[in-house]
Amino acid sequence: MSITEDEARKVAHLARIAVVDAQLPALARELSGILHFMEQLNEVDVDGIEPMTGVTPMRLKRREDVVTSGGMQDKILSNAPDAREGFFAVPKVVE
Amino acid sequence: MSELNRLTIAEARDALASGDLTSVDLTEACLSAIDAAGALNAFVHHTPQMARQMAEAADRRLRTGEAAPMTGIPVGIKDVFCVKGVPAQAASRILEGFTPEYESTVTRNLWDAGAVMLGKLNQDEFAMGSTNEASCYGRVVNPWKGADGQELTPGGSSGGSAAAVAADLCLAATGTDTGGSIRQPAAFTGTVGLRPTYGRVSRWGVIAYASSLDQAGPMTKTVRDAAIMLGAMASVDPQDSTSADFPVPDYEALLTGDIRGKKIGIPREYRIEGMPDDIASLWQMGADMLRDAGAEIVDISLPHTKYALPAYYVIAPAEASSNLARYDGVRYGRRARLGQGDGIVEMYEKTRAEGFGPEVQRRIMIGTYVLSAGFYDAYYNRARKVRALIKRDFDNAYADGVDAILAPTTPSAAFPLGAMDNADPVQMYLQDVFTVTLNLAGLPGISVPVGQDRQGLPLGLQLIGRPFEEGDLMNQAMVLERAAGFVAKPERWW
Numbered sequence: 251m252s253i254t255e256d257e258a259r260k261v262a263h264l265a266r267i268a269v270v271d272a273q274l275p276a277l278a279r280e281l282s283g284i285l286h287f288m289e290q291l292n293e294v295d296v297d298g299i300e301p302m303t304g305v306t307p308m309r310l311k312r313r314e315d316v317v318t319s320g321g322m323q324d325k326i327l328s329n330a331p332d333a334r335e336g337f338f339a340v341p342k343v344v345e
Numbered sequence: 346m347s348e349l350n351r352l353t354i355a356e357a358r359d360a361l362a363s364g365d366l367t368s369v370d371l372t373e374a375c376l377s378a379i380d381a382a383g384a385l386n387a388f389v390h391h392t393p394q395m396a397r398q399m400a401e402a403a404d405r406r407l408r409t410g411e412a413a414p415m416t417g418i419p420v421g422i423k424d425v426f427c428v429k430g431v432p433a434q435a436a437s438r439i440l441e442g443f444t445p446e447y448e449s450t451v452t453r454n455l456w457d458a459g460a461v462m463l464g465k466l467n468q469d470e471f472a473m474g475s476t477n478e479a480s481c482y483g484r485v486v487n488p489w490k491g492a493d494g495q496e497l498t499p500g501g502s503s504g505g506s507a508a509a510v511a512a513d514l515c516l517a518a519t520g521t522d523t524g525g526s527i528r529q530p531a532a533f534t535g536t537v538g539l540r541p542t543y544g545r546v547s548r549w550g551v552i553a554y555a556s557s558l559d560q561a562g563p564m565t566k567t568v569r570d571a572a573i574m575l576g577a578m579a580s581v582d583p584q585d586s587t588s589a590d591f592p593v594p595d596y597e598a599l600l601t602g603d604i605r606g607k608k609i610g611i612p613r614e615y616r617i618e619g620m621p622d623d624i625a626s627l628w629q630m631g632a633d634m635l636r637d638a639g640a641e642i643v644d645i646s647l648p649h650t651k652y653a654l655p656a657y658y659v660i661a662p663a664e665a666s667s668n669l670a671r672y673d674g675v676r677y678g679r680r681a682r683l684g685q686g687d688g689i690v691e692m693y694e695k696t697r698a699e700g701f702g703p704e705v706q707r708r709i710m711i712g713t714y715v716l717s718a719g720f721y722d723a724y725y726n727r728a729r730k731v732r733a734l735i736k737r738d739f740d741n742a743y744a745d746g747v748d749a750i751l752a753p754t755t756p757s758a759a760f761p762l763g764a765m766d767n768a769d770p771v772q773m774y775l776q777d778v779f780t781v782t783l784n785l786a787g788l789p790g791i792s793v794p795v796g797q798d799r800q801g802l803p804l805g806l807q808l809i810g811r812p813f814e815e816g817d818l819m820n821q822a823m824v825l826e827r828a829a830g831f832v833a834k835p836e837r838w839w
Contacts, residue, residue: 253714265666265713266673267706268694277710280770284711287771288655291727294734301729302736304557304587305787306544311586325446331680338675343689 252282349374351513354418354570361407361417368407368417371516372400372461375419378514379463384839387509389424389482390432390465399461406459414597415577416459421509421518424465425472426561427550428452431462435552436470436480439700440678449550450582451519451561458577463515467505470702471669472526472554475776476765477504479704487534487759488512488835492800497759500530500776506564507534511835517565517574521551523558524657525754525780528792531564532754532805535794535833537826538564539571539819542812543787544589546575547582555664556587558657558784568793568823572596575815591813599816604824605639607817609808610747614650615779617756623798624753631751631795631806634828635821645747647738650782652731657781658774659715659728665705666712672700707770736786743811749821750809752779754792758802783809791822794831803833 253261258278262269269277304310327333332340349371352360360366376396379388396419403417422428425435427445434440448456456462469479476498477485487499488511499508503520507530510518520527522540531538539562546561553559563574576596582588611632616625636642674680674696681695701709715724742750756778765773783790789812792805806825810818 258710261710261714261717263694264717265706265709266670266690266693266697267701267709268691268698280707281710281714283769283771284658284707285714285724287774288659288715288724288728290655291652291659291724291731294649294652294727294731296727296730296734299730299733301726302733303729305736305785306587306589308589311583311588313583322446326676328446329443329677331674331678340675341683341687341689341692 253278253285350378352516353566354415354516354573355567357418357516358414358573362412368400368403368461369397371417372396372419375463375515382512382514382839385486385488385508385512386483387467387485387505387512387514388421388464389467389505392431392462392464396461396463399456403459403461413458413577414573415455417461418516419461419463420455421463421466421506421515422452423503423506423519423521424468425521425552426452426519427552428462431465433465433552434481435472436468436482437701437705438481438679439672439697442679443677447550450547450580450584451551451578454580455577460577466509466518469502469504470705471552471665472502472521472523473665473704473708474501475525475529475773476762477501478762478765479702481702484762486762488839489534489759489802490835490838491761491802495761498533498762500533500759502526503530503564507531507536507538510534510536510564510566512839517563517570519561519578520564521559521561522784523554523661524784525777527562527564528754528780528790528807529776531792532794532803533759535803535831536564536566537568537571537791537793538562539575539791539815540789541575541579541815542789544587545813545815546579547585547588549582549584553668555661556668557664558661568791568819568826569597569600571791572600572819589813594816596816596819600820600823602820602824602827604635604821607640607748607821608746609635609640609642609821610645610742610750611642612645612647612650612750612752614647615752617778621757623758623804624756627796627804627806628751628753631825634825635751638824638828643747645742645750647742647782649731649734649738653735653782653785654774654778656728656731656735657777657785659724660732662708662712663716663725664712666709666716669705669709672697732785735782739786739788748811749818752807752809754779754805754807758798758800758804779807788812789815789818791818793822793826793829795825795829796831797833803831
């Protein structure tokens with residue numbers, strides 16, 4: 251299966267990575283090459299096999315549904331590229 | 346004692362305990378070695394002040410007689426681990442300026458044991474790569490050089506860790522292994538690298554690549570050191586929901602040197618076409634060594650081996666695309682400079698385009714594609730089914746009484762930097778052909794230096810163990826290490 255330039259554009263947008271049009275043919279070619287490599291998987295008989303999610307034979311741990319942490323707004327905001335008045339700041343989302 | 350930085354953990358621990366050595370002296374020796382090794386580009390964030398304070402504290406603790414095995418031992422930390430107050434970027438521009446406000450469980454455990462932090466180590470960006478050339482800090486150079494003096498890759502992604510240990514800049518280092526990122530660089534640098542069973546070491550505070558495959562482990566000069574360091578790194582951690590609820594044994598006590606009666610499997614599917622003679626004869630030599638030590642060598646079959654690599658390169662990018670969605674220029678790290686009228690989508694797209702390197706972008710996009718509507722079943726679900734079959738291959742071998750599996754770590758010795766520059770991405774992925782299988786199955790594996798190729802470059806063999814039997818695995822590895830008697834060190838040129 252190979253990827254068209256349009257599909258490459260769509261994947262890049264879904265991944266929220268800006269790709270200029272001039273780079274799309276190379277990207278489509280690269281992605282196609284990798285997908286082609288993955289197509290070997292079609293040779294395997296997987297009938298009746300459950301897809302594996304985790305390797306440890308145990309139930310994912312649960313913890314008590316209680317507040318265990320918090321009250322550290324300044325720490326959480328300390329690494330933000332733009333924080334104002336106790337919030338993360340982003341470009342205007344709604345007109 | 347001259348050149349204290351060349352000591353192993355076990356040697357230093359004994360000298361510290363007897364009072365023949367102080368952690369301050371040992372730490373100073375490492376700091377000087379680091380300062381003189383800029384050409385390797387292994388250490389990327391230096392923390393000498395922290396190191397000296399921790400060394401002084403360790404010496405005080407040693408005097409009270411309440412020391413742990415890692416007390417006073419200077420170590421390097423792969424950049425992917427969060428250490429409070431020290432930059433952590435996973436070698437990515439997108440995390441520029443990020444200084445964690447919290448501590449990873451692994452480093453917390455090491456500091457609690459009294460280990461000394463020397464600094465952060467270079468790696469491939471987000472641990473994606475096999476050459477340590479995909480780093481915002483620039484490539485790492487292998488301390489070993491080829492016969493013609495060419496600069497070689499130390500392997501990746503834990504290339505900085507491997508180079509630092511091989512060049513005696515630290516006594517040991519932490520690494521992470523998602524598809525071979527501890528074992529392959531260990532093999533390329535003549536050092537020991539252990540990837541523990543999935544769930545043995547907490548992932549809390551380790552910047553995620555592929556969460557169902559990531560596992561941290563020790564990178565050391567000897568197998569004994571790996572046993573000591575794993576004991577300090579491993580824990581049962583409520584902050585990692587996949588952390589296994591088994592107590593951490595005294596791994597060093599399990600190193601008896603006796604492997605009589607152990608059954609070691611030789612998987613026929615690993616005899617790939619085009620395997621260099623050096624690697625094939627090393628493998629045979631390793632099997633002979635274990636047999637001479639009293640183990641029984643048996644041929645086994647892991648029929649789905651061939652499909653491990655394509656399955657890995659579906660599953661790992663799928664998980665990466667989801668994990669790396671958090672780098673959006675809002676909460677931490679870098680945000681792109683925006684143009685007039687740019688909205689939030691442009692902010693995401695520009696930030697991620699300039700923040701992620703080409704290999705990371707490629708994997709995010711492949712992951713996005715295989716998870717997208719219409720392809721989820723054909724790629725992602727199929728890969729997860731193949732993964733179940735790969736794990737079943739190992740389960741069957743172990744059910745037949747095999748104790749461990751012996752295989753080469755890598756398809757070649759270290760190769761020149763730049764050799765993969767014009768290669769197809771798939772060419773680089775082939776580096777992981779012997780290592781990814783056990784990540785998919787969640788098993789422990791260790792690479793041990795066993796020989797040298799015609800150029801004099803180190804070659805490693807890996808042993809793959811039963812889940813949570815790291816003690817047994819390291820015991821077998823120690824027998825192999827002793828029999829191989831690998832003592833070569835890179836000639837110092839840096």
